[in-house]
Amino acid sequence: MGGLIMQVTGIGVGRGVAVGPVLRMPEPLPDPEDITSEFEPLVELERASDALGATTDDLNLLGARAGGDAKDVLEAQALMAQDPAVLEDIEERISSGKTAERAVFEAFRAYQYVLESMGGYMAGRGADLKDVSQRVVAHLQRVALPGVPVSDSPFVLVAKDLAPADTALLDLDKVLALVTRDGGPTSHTAILARSKGIVAVVGALGADELADGMTVVVDASTGNVVVDPSPDVIAAVAARRAAHAAVAPLTPGALADGTPVSLLANLGSPAEASAAAELGAEGVGLFRTEFLFLGAAEAPGVDEQREQYRVLFDAFPGKKVTVRVLDAGADKPLAFLPEAHEENPALGRRGIRALRDTEQVLRDQLQALAEASADSEADLWVMAPMVADVAETEYFVSLAREYGLKTVGITAEVPAAAILADQIAERTDFVSIGTNDLTQYTMAADRLLGTVASYQDPWHPAVLRMIKSIGDAGTGLGKPVGICGEAAADPLLAVVLVGLGATDLSMTAAALADVRAELLRHTLADAQHLAALAIDATSAADARRVVSEADSSH
Template sequence: MADPGRPVVPGEGPPDEGSPRAGLAGAELAGLGVSQGRAAGPVIRMAPPPVLPSPRQVADPAAEAAAVVKALESVTADLRQRAANAARDTGGGDGTASAGADDAAEILDALAMIADDPMLREDAEAAVRDGLDAPHALDAAFTHHRETLAALGGYLAERAADLDDLKHRAIAACLGLPMPGIPAPGHPYILVAEDLSPADTAGLGTDVVALVTEKGGPTSHTAILARGRGLPAVVACAGITALADGTVISVDGKTGQVGVGLTDEAVAEVRRSDREERERLANSSGPGRTADGHPVKLLLNIGSAADLRPGAEGVGLFRTEFLFLDRKREPSFEEQVAAYAEVFARAGTVVVRTLDAGTDKPLPFLGLLPEPNPALGIRGLRVDRVLPAVLDTQLDAIAEAARATGADAWVMAPMVTTPAEAAGFARRARARGLTRVGAMVEVPAAALLADRLLAEVDFLSIGTNDLSQYTFAADRQHPGLADLLDPWQPALLKLIAACADAGRAAGKPVGVCGEAAGDPRLAPVLVGLGVTSLSMAAVCVPSVREELSQHTLEECRELAALAR
């Protein structure tokens, strides 16, 4: 007999004892919430990748090589067409749709470039010459390239999953099978997958109301695109793919909670509350301040001008390396001036972070040597130790773009560790006419000597993602260590408080620009610790503004004392 508390999906009978759904009704799964909002609806799982057939004897190597080329060309053409379609979808009335489409077009173009890589094609053709048929040659070539990326660690290791998607698409094309993609059932649903590729995420239709994946992390393309589109999303949710299609679930992209086996009444309540919350936040405007009027600047984290949105008070983190991640040649002074000026002309006050290269954000044009532990090696400002001309060119370009636009451009260096590094960076920036110079606090040593750093620079910006990683010796991209990377950890809050105390004593601003700044529950605590600004993804600004407006400064201080 069916569980009376569980809805019966049309066309389904009650769950059998051995079915994936059995025993899960009314249960709750948990993952990492990476894009806020709530949704409820039936699960539809991604179709599995094509099954590679048994190897066969190659009678005509030329024909197999031609099949390899044709499959890769088919995948490349499909991705470029998707990119063109995404680019045409820009221009949403509130900017959100435009942001998602811009991100999607860029990611799809980048994937098309990988599929069209001559080295990949040559490796597959070489595998044919070694006796493999076309599908297995493609499998071997993609596997080789994936292993190379995975061995590099950090950002490139996370991007290795992109090659799996391209491999599946190429093999499907070679076998004459339908290209893997997003289901289109003709009704709203929650997309569930082991993981989602950029091409899949970029191709989401309006019938997808939320995303849940078993793998992935907060820096994945799934997270980036979900936030850009305003879709609730949860990643690293163990057990989610065991649910059968049609199982009704709820998704909370803020807490990471996934409810299983909802009643019709529960579904209606989730949808109602989400709709009301979005309508309420849409009416939020004005500068950030507490209930008693204490000002807290609410700023944006951006990677390019495409990420700019109304409603914030400027840009607190301009990640300049995002403009050049895929470049094999160093961007020229003129290219950099144009890229920075595009942001400066539209954003007013902008805090520019100089290139944060290395570990999870490698820049090929730098030609840095592989390292056994890149997170502890040449990254951020440390690149200046081996390539000082790169920072000189960037500072020159930032200064020129600021002069040309009349913008209020602040500049800060990533991975500052000692007061001497802060002083050296400040001298070089000020020599170019950049008058507001700061340092990122991402290393515990910098937090412990925040007062000495502030003797050399004008402001500090705390990057909680890396500061957590180095404080707790926990890889920031490891979903299994989420508890150690929780920004509510008292040890991290004490380091933030030390920086804020130093800023108050020096009369200089101290902001937070990591993911923690966009958590509306944590925002009052950070303000209570003495932080003067919070910089976050655009989608987070309204909820943080509203939360701060509910607390006086004294209440924020009381919350901070409790959290520490």
């Protein structure tokens, strides 16, 4: 069994390692036959419409069950099932005499090819389209969609690729690791595997040779899948896992030389708080308050907000809880805010700009936070989104002080804030860097625009230099600098961020263990050396490569 192949190499997600028997994902449904329909086009069109609607409902339901990052991914897939351009293409193909099954297959395949030709992030979205197509065809043919295999014992799941719904709903008691032939670091398989804490290797070109029953070691730190490992290799895996487990989840984050690095959780609702605490979160680095406001005809009152904040604070007694006030605008329009059409809302009236125009909404939120904090043992930190300069900083800090809030800062997401970091940090208690938006604005690449999605990489030296500017300002003034974008969930990038001056790292709670273990492998001098290599690189890929090579020789 071990003679066929010894090792498969791909892109690791996280730093974990697992060993177990292979169980392959069933093959997808065969392509529908290209035959002329026996029915009138209107009949076929109605069949297609019903199946598309059912698929949309299925994906939204699965998203609601999964929650978290998976909910966003599955809801995005549901929107694909109603894309006007695809629907028009399906109608045209049916009008030419094709069956609903074949028309759906061809229309989605054409769109899929366009996305895959773009490469990078968009190629991953092409795989999502293929899954939507399969789901619609399964509805039309009244057959079950092939899904994750069922097993009585734990296994390593191997597939060409995994649909977001399959990844989101994996049984973590049974799936030891994932290996996919397709996908990359920005594929939804990688994103969801990271958020769920699953050991994964994606883009493993030799994965097709992995057969049911083979024993494999999946090492995300190297991206290697070792076939038919020797007893010594299996023993080494067990030792690594034991060493990883020995890093107690409630041990404060720190580097190998004892330099403290707070490891915090990003949360979107109070319901996520207890699970984050169990996974070792030392507090909350970003609590997004939008859940209270989205879909509301009117802004929630002080009483309603106060009760929600109390639930959050009660989960972290004596610990830091950083709350970002409402970040409205752009992709989060709200009915109770003055509506104004903007060609590019990401560059328009969002964040602190929108709040200044509706100051009572901000005042109510600050009052609710102050009242909830007064009844709690949590250490409340409050920050404003999308602050660009000193004037906006002073406005928010002075308003927060009116309500007796003691620790007040801003999120640095705009390049202007990075360039003026010394001025801003002088006027705040802390600065927290939102790497997702900072990357968007630094690279002039709209996060919601698929054609430029490949630029959304926080490893880019331009982004890292922006972060260094903020880190240097914090170090010089003795002010904490946090990372609250998901860049901190990448263990090796987390080390680089500390080397650039970050004192706190906040991420999806499932990533905390890997990041905690990775930090313990490096001293502050190591982190600063890796950071220097990264900012001198010429691209995101180059930065990732030089840091990985230096880390391997560490």
